[in-house]
Amino acid sequence: MAAELVLRTEKLAKRYGRIQAVDGVSLEVQRGDIFGFLGPNGAGKTTTIRMIVGLIRPTAGRVELLGRPMPAARRTALARVGAIVETPAFYGFLSGRANLELFAAMSGGAPRARVDRVLEVVGLQGRDRDLAGTYSYGMRQRLGIAQALLPDPVLILLDEPSLGLDPRGMKEMRDLILDLNRVHGITVCLSSHLLAEVQQVCNRIAILDHGKLLYQGEVGRLLSRTESFRVRAEPAEQARHAVAGFPDVAGVRGENGVLVVDLPADRVPELNARLVAGGVRVFEISPVQASLEEVFLQLTGPAAADASAHPSSLKTCAS
Amino acid sequence: MSDTPPAPAPAAPASERAPVPRGAGLFRLLELETIKLARRRTFWAGFGLLGVFAVLVLVGFHYAEFGGLARTLRRMGASADFKPYVNGLLYTGWATWLGYYLLIPLYVSVVFGFQIAGEAREGTLRTMLVRPVWRGQVLAAKFLSGYLYVLVLVVFFYLFCLALGYPFLGSGKPGLVAFGKTFFNDPSHFPWIIPEAKAIQRMALGCILGSLALAPLASLALLLSTLVETPVAAIITAFSAYMMSTLLGEVEFFVKLRPYLFTTYTTFWKGVFYPELDWREMGRSAGYCGLYTAAFLAAAWAAFRWRDVRG
Numbered sequence: 001m002a003a004e005l006v007l008r009t010e011k012l013a014k015r016y017g018r019i020q021a022v023d024g025v026s027l028e029v030q031r032g033d034i035f036g037f038l039g040p041n042g043a044g045k046t047t048t049i050r051m052i053v054g055l056i057r058p059t060a061g062r063v064e065l066l067g068r069p070m071p072a073a074r075r076t077a078l079a080r081v082g083a084i085v086e087t088p089a090f091y092g093f094l095s096g097r098a099n100l101e102l103f104a105a106m107s108g109g110a111p112r113a114r115v116d117r118v119l120e121v122v123g124l125q126g127r128d129r130d131l132a133g134t135y136s137y138g139m140r141q142r143l144g145i146a147q148a149l150l151p152d153p154v155l156i157l158l159d160e161p162s163l164g165l166d167p168r169g170m171k172e173m174r175d176l177i178l179d180l181n182r183v184h185g186i187t188v189c190l191s192s193h194l195l196a197e198v199q200q201v202c203n204r205i206a207i208l209d210h211g212k213l214l215y216q217g218e219v220g221r222l223l224s225r226t227e228s229f230r231v232r233a234e235p236a237e238q239a240r241h242a243v244a245g246f247p248d249v250a251g252v253r254g255e256n257g258v259l260v261v262d263l264p265a266d267r268v269p270e271l272n273a274r275l276v277a278g279g280v281r282v283f284e285i286s287p288v289q290a291s292l293e294e295v296f297l298q299l300t301g302p303a304a305a306d307a308s309a310h311p312s313s314l315k316t317c318a319s
Numbered sequence: 320m321s322d323t324p325p326a327p328a329p330a331a332p333a334s335e336r337a338p339v340p341r342g343a344g345l346f347r348l349l350e351l352e353t354i355k356l357a358r359r360r361t362f363w364a365g366f367g368l369l370g371v372f373a374v375l376v377l378v379g380f381h382y383a384e385f386g387g388l389a390r391t392l393r394r395m396g397a398s399a400d401f402k403p404y405v406n407g408l409l410y411t412g413w414a415t416w417l418g419y420y421l422l423i424p425l426y427v428s429v430v431f432g433f434q435i436a437g438e439a440r441e442g443t444l445r446t447m448l449v450r451p452v453w454r455g456q457v458l459a460a461k462f463l464s465g466y467l468y469v470l471v472l473v474v475f476f477y478l479f480c481l482a483l484g485y486p487f488l489g490s491g492k493p494g495l496v497a498f499g500k501t502f503f504n505d506p507s508h509f510p511w512i513i514p515e516a517k518a519i520q521r522m523a524l525g526c527i528l529g530s531l532a533l534a535p536l537a538s539l540a541l542l543l544s545t546l547v548e549t550p551v552a553a554i555i556t557a558f559s560a561y562m563m564s565t566l567l568g569e570v571e572f573f574v575k576l577r578p579y580l581f582t583t584y585t586t587f588w589k590g591v592f593y594p595e596l597d598w599r600e601m602g603r604s605a606g607y608c609g610l611y612t613a614a615f616l617a618a619a620w621a622a623f624r625w626r627d628v629r630g
C-alpha cells in the first residue's frame with residue numbers, strides 16, 4: 001500500500017545567476033515521517049524549502065504540498081502547513097504573544113486557547129508578554145515553532161531548528177520534535193547540517209550536496225549498506241596477516257589492537273574458520289554500524305569524487 | 320539517546336482536525352498592517368518631527384519681516400495695518416505649505432519605502448508569506464495602511480499648527496490672506512481675503528486634497544520597496560526621484576519636461592489657498608495623479624507577485 005505523500009517535489013531546480021543552488025531534487029515525504037533534509041552549508045536546503053512553500057519560484061520542476069500544486073494552490077495548501085524558513089523572524093517591537101496572534105490572524109485566526117496551548121507546547125509560557133526583540137536565540141526558535149503550530153498543521157517544515165542552540169537546547173528541541181510527531185501526529189520535515197540530530201530523530205532522510213540529491217530513503221538502510229566487522233584476535237600481527245590474505249576482504253584497518261574488516265556478512269564464518277585454523281585465538285567478531293557521519297562524508301567528501309561516477313548506486317530510494 | 324530511528328506515529332485522522340481555515344482577507348490584513356505601523360517608532364517620529372517643524376516656523380513667523388505683505392496690502396488699499404493678517408490662519412497655511420514641500424514627502428518615502436523592503440530585511444516578510452494570504456492583498460493592505468498613516472499625519476499637522484498659531488499669533492480674524500501664485504503674480508485678483516470660516520473649510524479640503532496629491536509618491540516608494548532588498552535604498556531612491564522631479568520642474572529651461580514630471584501634478588492641492596477654487600484645474604491634476612498612482616501600483620503588483628522572497 002502506498003503511503004500518503006504530504007510533500008512531493010519533482011526535479012526541482014533553482015538557479016541564481018551562475019549558481020545552480022538546487023539541481024533536480026525529487027523528494028517524497030510521507031505522512032507520519034520525521035524527514036531529515038541533510039546537507040552541508042550551501043547545499044541548497046533553504047532554497048528547496050523556499051520553493052516548497054512558494055517564497056521563490058523554481059527555475060524548473062514541480063512541488064505538490066498536501067496533494068496540491070504549488071504555488072498555484074498556495075492558499076489552500078499553506079492553510080495546513082506550518083513553516084520556519086531560515087531563522088525565525090518576528091516583530092521585535094511586539095510581544096511573543098502579539099506576534100503569534102498577528103500571524104494567526106493571517107491564517108484566519110486562532111482562539112486564545114490555541115495560542116496558550118502552542119506557547120505551552122514549546123515551553124514559552126510565562127515569557128510570552130516580553131518583547132520578541134528581547135528573546136534569546138533558543139526562544140526565537142521556539143516561538144518560530146509555536147508560530148508554525150498555530151494553524152493546527154498536518155505538516156511542519158523546519159529549517160535548521162537547532163541552529164545556534166546549546167547542547168541542552170538541542171536536546172529539548174529533539175524531544176519537542178519527537179513529541180510533535182508522536183503525540184500530535186504531525187509530519188515533520190527538518191533540514192540540518194548536523195548528522196547526529198538527523199540520526200537521532202529522523203526515520204527517513206535525504207542527503208543534499210551542491211544542490212544535488214545524493215541519497216533518499218530510510219536512515220537504517222543507509223547505515224547498513226556498509227558491512228564492517230570488528231575482529232579482536234591474538235596474536236594481532238598474525239591475525240592481520242591472515243585477514244589481509246582472505247579473499248573478499250575489501251579493506252582492513254587497525255584500531256588500538258582491534259581490526260576493522262570490510263567484507264560481506266555471509267563470509268564471516270569462513271574468515272573465523274581460517275583464523276582459528278591458522279592458530280589465531282579469536283575473542284570477538286562483531287558488526288560495526290557505520291555512523292551516519294562516516295556515510296555522509298563518504299557521500300559528500302573528497303572521496304565522493306569516484307562515487308559520483310556511479311550516482312545510481314547511491315540513490316536507493318525506499319519504496 | 321538511542322541510535323535507532325523512532326517509529327513514525329500514525330497521524331491524527333482528518334476528521335479530528337478543525338476545518339481548513341480561510342486565510343485573512345483584505346480588511347483583516349489592513350487592520351493588521353495598521354496595528355504594525357502604529358506600533359513602530361517611525362510612526363511616532365513622524366508626528367514628533369512635524370511638531371518640531373511647526374514650532375520652528377512659528378518662531379520664524381514671530382521674527383519675520385512682513386514688509387512685502389504690508390506693501391502689497393497697502394497697494395490693495397485694504398488696510399494700512401497688516402498685523403491682523405499675520406495670524407494663526409496665515410501661519411497654518413505657510414507651515415503646511417512648507418511641510419508639504421519637504422518633510423511630508425520625506426515621511427511618505429520612509430513609510431512606503433519601508434513597507435515591503437523593510438519586512439524583507441527583518442525577515443518577517445517570509446514569515447508572513449508562508450501564511451495563506453494573497454500577495455496582492457498584502458500589497459493592497461500595505462498601501463492602504465500607509466495611506467491611513469499619511470492622512471492622520473496631515474490632519475495632525477494642520478490641527479497642531481492651528482493650535483499653535485491661534486494662541487500665539489491671534490485668531491483668524493480678519494481672515495486668511497490668499498496666497499499662491501495668484502497673490503504674487505496678479506495682486507489685482509479679488510477677492511484676496513478668505514474669511515475665517517471659509518478658510519477653515521479650505522484647510523479641511525487641503526487635508527484631503529493634499530493627501531491625495533501624495534499618492535503618486537507613495538505608490539512610487541511602494542514600487543521601489545518591492546524591487547530592492549534594503550529599505551534605505553527604496554526610501555532614498557523615492558525621495559530623490561521626488562526632489563529631482565520637483566527641482567527640474569522649477570528650472571526655467573526644462574519647461575518642456577514639465578508635463579512629464581509627476582510633481583507637476585502633485586501641487587494642485589495648493590489651490591485651496593488661492594482666492595477662488597479652480598475645480599477644473601484641480602480636477603485635471605488630480606486625474607494625472609491618479610494615472611501615475613495606478614501605473615506605479617500596477618508595476619508594484621507585478622513586481623511583488625513574482626518577487627523571490629530571498630531575505
Ligand SMILES: Nc1ncnc2c1ncn2[C@@H]1O[C@H](COP(=O)(O)OP(=O)(O)O)[C@@H](O)[C@H]1O
Pocket residue numbers: 016019020021022039040041042043044045046047048629
Ligand atoms: N538570494 C540568493 N542569491 C544568490 N545565490 C543564493 C541566494 N540564496 C542562496 N544562494 C546560493 O544557493 C546555494 C544554496 O544556498 P542555501 O539554500 O541557502 O543552502 P543551505 O540552506 O543548504 O545552507 C548557495 O551556494 C548560496 O550561495
Ligand SMILES: [Mg+2]
Pocket residue numbers: 045046047086159160
Ligand atoms: Mg540554510
